[in-house]
Amino acid sequence: MTGAEVDQQSRWRRLLDLLSTRERLTVSQGAELLGVSPATVRRDFSELAARQLATRVHGGVVATSVAYELPARYRLAENDPRVRIARAAAAGVSPGAVIGFNGGTTTTAVARHVAQRPDLRDSGVTAVTNSLNIATELVLRPYIRTICIGGEARPESYELHGPYAAVLLKELRVECLFLGIDAINAEAGVTCGHLGEATVNAEMVRAAQRVVVVAHGAKVGGYALARICGSSDVDELITDDSADASEIDRLRDAGVTVTLV
Template sequence: MSRYERWNALLELLAGQGRLSVEEAAASLDVSTATIRRDFDELARQQMIVRTRGGAVAESVSYDLPLRYKTARHAGEKQRIAAAAAELVSPGAVVGMNGGTTTSEVARALALLADAERPSTIVTNALNIAAELTVRGNLKIVVVGGVVRPQSYELIGPLASGVIGQLSLDTAFLGVDALDLAGTYAHDEGEAEVNNLLIRRAAQVVAVADSSKVARRAFARICALDAVDVLVTDTGVPDTVAAEFTERGVKVLRA
């Protein structure tokens, strides 16, 4: 288990229990108490937990964990999804993408494939994606305005909507917290609203989601399923579930 996987697991344990001792955490994760102490110290330094004598208590931990602690979940699947999704983009295309760990991987894959002669344009409301791609000379980066949501680094609100409403996109990559036969979902209603507007500006909408998010729902619906043209996911999605999406007119690619 990597350091980031441990941190993610510790935060989830604290989200459920509220308080955790070093010994309990070490036993749960099958690591040494010294390792847990170092992890607790680092998480406390980043203001994710409150360090106590012999353990830690939850602070700003919730089900919707900050982006940097989700990156280790299903990492291999997300990288395969991203590679397959990037192949759907032609050189010189105008591409929109919202925030999230899977779309971040798509952004990295697009940067590797971008043509210096015909640079693609990336439009995003995700600050982390924009920051990472800024140094890529073969990409034009457009960042919408708005108010930052710390959990996902996404810009939301009227400023974001005002900019997106003036744009035209060839393809939009939609990262989701969940999707089922009724539609796609986000945990936050502000994100859902901006994401909906983003995909409405695109000629093609590609949902990117690992299998843990398929056939599930979250709090706020982004769009109905008929707004999605392609779903790129992993082989963890059963044939029967993939067939149901196909029957609804969604092309399913399992990487």
């Protein structure tokens, strides 16, 4: 990423932080607060509007997304490998598809990139999730039908879990599930650190025709407390090129399609 691109991302984060408290910004206010030219702010406003993180109005922008209100762990810099993973995952969503998300930083990024695809606005998509923050973001998009799986909210991850979630999932069918994890291992399978989340995630896997694990390279090759599913239940792993090469080979030998970004 060039220095200019880094500066741009920094300005965007600052503008979104300002919008979270002011709800509306004019071009002149943005230029004064950021110490840049009005022309630069106009371009930034247009980019934020194109990404549906703000709505362009005469002379400025107003807030339309809660993305900037989320905890810091859900905000990713543009050069974070999880952004590349999310972009690659979102590119595979077909117009009109029924897709699923569990909670997590990477799945949140995937959902956000799906929401930003202009080609989905006419046909729309249906999103099924047990993540409160993902549901809150997607419900703002009128072309995305958002189905939130009920249950008890876990504040550490914003995920809903419990028997009600499992009961609802038995009645649903999802074309593609984007699954965030704590670890994936060819032998141990897919695991996470929380028993309740593992149970709901396992039901989401059973409800999905296709399972796409999205995880940064550090999660490839390890294992966590609770098993979600076997590696044979995973159709594709999208990860970055820092993942352990020997474990990638073992996963491919187990029948998992691995996409490195």
